[in-house]
Amino acid sequence: xxxxxxxxxxxxxxxxxxxxxxxxxxxxxxxxxxxxxxxxxxxxxxxxxxxxxxxxxxxxxxxxxxxxxxxxxxxxxxxxxxxxxxxxxxxxxxxxxxxxxxxxxxxxxxxxxxxxxxxxxxxxxxxxxxxxxxxxxxxxxxxxxxxxxxxxxxxxxxxxxxxxxxxxxxxxxxxxxxxxxxxxxxxxxxxxxxxxxxxxxxxxxxxxxxxxxxxxxxxxxxxxxxxxxxxxxxxxxxxxxxxxxxxxxxxxxxxxxxxxxxxxxxxxxxxxxxxxxxxxxxxxxxxxxxxxxxxxxxxxxxxxxxxxxxxxxxxxxxxxxxxxxxxxxxxxxxxxxxxxxxxxxxxxxxxxxxxxxxxx
Amino acid sequence: xxxxxxxxxxxxxxxxxxxxxxxxxxxxxxxxxxxxxxxxxxxxxxxxxxxxxxxxxxxxxxxxxxxxxxxxxxxxxxxxxxxxxxxxxxxxxxxxxxxxxxxxxxxxxxxxxxxxxxxxxxxxxxxxxxxxxxxxxxxxxxxxxxxxxxxxxxxxxxxxxxxxxxxxxxxxxxxxxxxxxxxxxxxxxxxxxxxxxxxxxxxxxxxxxxxxxxxxxxxxxxxxxxxxxxxxxxxxxxxxxxxxxxxxxxxxxxxxxxxxxxxxxxxxxxxxxxxxxxxxxxxxxxxxxxxxxxxxxxxxxxxxxxxxxxxxxxxxxxxxxxxxxxxxxxxxxxxxxxxxxxxxxxxxxxxxxxxxxxxx
Numbered sequence: 117x118x119x120x121x122x123x124x125x126x127x128x129x130x131x132x133x134x135x136x137x138x139x140x141x142x143x144x145x146x147x148x149x150x151x152x153x154x155x156x157x158x159x160x161x162x163x164x165x166x167x168x169x170x171x172x173x174x175x176x177x178x179x180x181x182x183x184x185x186x187x188x189x190x191x192x193x194x195x196x197x198x199x200x201x202x203x204x205x206x207x208x209x210x211x212x213x214x215x216x217x218x219x220x221x222x223x224x225x226x227x228x229x230x231x232x233x234x235x236x237x238x239x240x241x242x243x244x245x246x247x248x249x250x251x252x253x254x255x256x257x258x259x260x261x262x263x264x265x266x267x268x269x270x271x272x273x274x275x276x277x278x279x280x281x282x283x284x285x286x287x288x289x290x291x292x293x294x295x296x297x298x299x300x301x302x303x304x305x306x307x308x309x310x311x312x313x314x315x316x317x318x319x320x321x322x323x324x325x326x327x328x329x330x331x332x333x334x335x336x337x338x339x340x341x342x343x344x345x346x347x348x349x350x351x352x353x354x355x356x357x358x359x360x361x362x363x364x365x366x367x368x369x370x371x372x373x374x375x376x377x378x379x380x381x382x383x384x385x386x387x388x389x390x391x392x393x394x395x396x397x398x399x400x401x402x403x404x405x406x407x408x409x410x411x412x413x414x415x416x417x418x419x420x421x422x423x424x425x426x427x428x429x430x431x432x433x434x435x436x437x438x439x440x441x442x443x444x445x446x447x448x449x450x451x452x453x454x455x456x457x458x459x460x461x462x463x464x465x466x467x468x469x470x471x472x473x474x475x476x
Numbered sequence: 477x478x479x480x481x482x483x484x485x486x487x488x489x490x491x492x493x494x495x496x497x498x499x500x501x502x503x504x505x506x507x508x509x510x511x512x513x514x515x516x517x518x519x520x521x522x523x524x525x526x527x528x529x530x531x532x533x534x535x536x537x538x539x540x541x542x543x544x545x546x547x548x549x550x551x552x553x554x555x556x557x558x559x560x561x562x563x564x565x566x567x568x569x570x571x572x573x574x575x576x577x578x579x580x581x582x583x584x585x586x587x588x589x590x591x592x593x594x595x596x597x598x599x600x601x602x603x604x605x606x607x608x609x610x611x612x613x614x615x616x617x618x619x620x621x622x623x624x625x626x627x628x629x630x631x632x633x634x635x636x637x638x639x640x641x642x643x644x645x646x647x648x649x650x651x652x653x654x655x656x657x658x659x660x661x662x663x664x665x666x667x668x669x670x671x672x673x674x675x676x677x678x679x680x681x682x683x684x685x686x687x688x689x690x691x692x693x694x695x696x697x698x699x700x701x702x703x704x705x706x707x708x709x710x711x712x713x714x715x716x717x718x719x720x721x722x723x724x725x726x727x728x729x730x731x732x733x734x735x736x737x738x739x740x741x742x743x744x745x746x747x748x749x750x751x752x753x754x755x756x757x758x759x760x761x762x763x764x765x766x767x768x769x770x771x772x773x774x775x776x777x778x779x780x781x782x783x784x785x786x787x788x789x790x791x792x793x794x795x796x797x798x799x800x801x802x803x804x805x806x807x808x809x810x811x812x813x814x815x816x817x818x819x820x821x822x823x824x825x826x827x828x829x830x831x832x833x834x835x836x
Contacts, residue, residue, distance in 0.1 A: 156814035267805035459784035
């Protein structure tokens, strides 16, 4: 298949063409760029949903059930699983198998032409992750999927970057996922439009939901109260009252902004999935009406663009021998020159090397 | 304190000067660069140790006990805790408090002039993390600390990048930290020079150690056997034999390379810490004798240098209005131009803008 055939195939619903295009983009083949340029006008329609959460919280099951639900609502779904991968173990491969087992609860999904699944490894590949994922989202978008779900393990900054700029970003947690501070530190409270407490049958779910709701809505003072709150002590009810007051006041102040809802699910048996799908649709509506959709897509494109530019500059620096990158590295290692001065000199060269090329 | 005073103070063991220098570097003040350039010749002597592992495995306690142990051996220790941070919760602040509680098992450490502790937040700060951390390591190195320990939460790629290029990198795990595949996927089996199974009193530690040792030494075929190995089934002993054979064979092939040792610790009560300190010293010796130290430092400097260059280029792109970055972003959002073409145009401008400046 040449680029022409791939582009034509992709725009006409040929799944093999889509798969081929993704591979070309993922592996940085020049044809990938070509394809991206040519399908670009057909993009921008899909609703991009990001799902993240620590390993084991049940993201894949949620994605699977959510996909079934959206299929019943007549929507087609493209799924991208971003896998931290590992060159040693062939992580992406293992990941695929695992994820497929997870998603494969309903075998029909895999025979359904309204669903397309692809995993991407984030490790050991050249190229920026957010630009890559952005391109694969666009390919699925151009193919015509109504929804594109991007699933990542919510640990790395680059994965968080991806999810954060989805049209709708969903953070999946488990009941009592550790103490408050652990979750805070992971930055998880800042990135979600919707929070899911999965495995709600494990117990402790309501407490987690309550805590999450408070944290998502409260100011610093209230957070301090919450942190001091000795769970189970006789002071809890007093603190609860203070919190309830604060929550109500905040809720009044916040009618025209999106307060991230917290949804309990037991994805294994499909509980809470309908509510989650409803909330996703509601969020998309809010994003569109409020003008937030465009704002967020602007942030997303900024990151992608920077990512693309940085990759290009990086490869120039490593591959253009006239820049003497290696030599500078060695001189820094030998303590002959400090890294800041070395960096300045390389940047100067980077700009001047092109200079002399262009014979002004 | 001006730059002169800071540099002089730092090189003469003034801790306030060190603290000030770190702050300037961390916050990207121009004075920071100046200081780095001036102290550079005094660096390269410290042994840089990286410690990583998921939250809750006991990294901070290990760092604390290890520091005590090295102090008893007459070494001075600088500690850098890289915190994923969070603008919402002031994660770094909380992190500091928590870490100090953790390390503060022995209050004397904080009154000991042979120890210096500093935490860095990796989120919401401009500047590349590996360059930043590299600079802070150098400041501590120039100050004269024999050992510089960098502690990170082993989740993000940038944190892994840092640890991976320490002179000695240590990965801390807990017994039975989930299934094999989870660890693999995090890429953890590739980055350690020394593995620590902490909280060895929790049970399951020996199994984890055995599994780790095998995984660290084995080829793909053996890994497959291990994966199929039904723990507790009657086949285990047969598989064990196959593995033992393979391990012995591999060990013979690998006399002149470093096979990552796996050490059991109960850091809370100091168990295993002496052995860990011995192993760290042995590894440093190996790195020096084998020439690996220089090789690894070359990788470290390459990353730092790239990081510095990228940060500079990034800020040019964002701040130099003649490059029209924002305009290009908007045009991509409006579907008028695809991101690849936009990136190409900006790179062209980046190189030409300087061109016209320099009036060749």
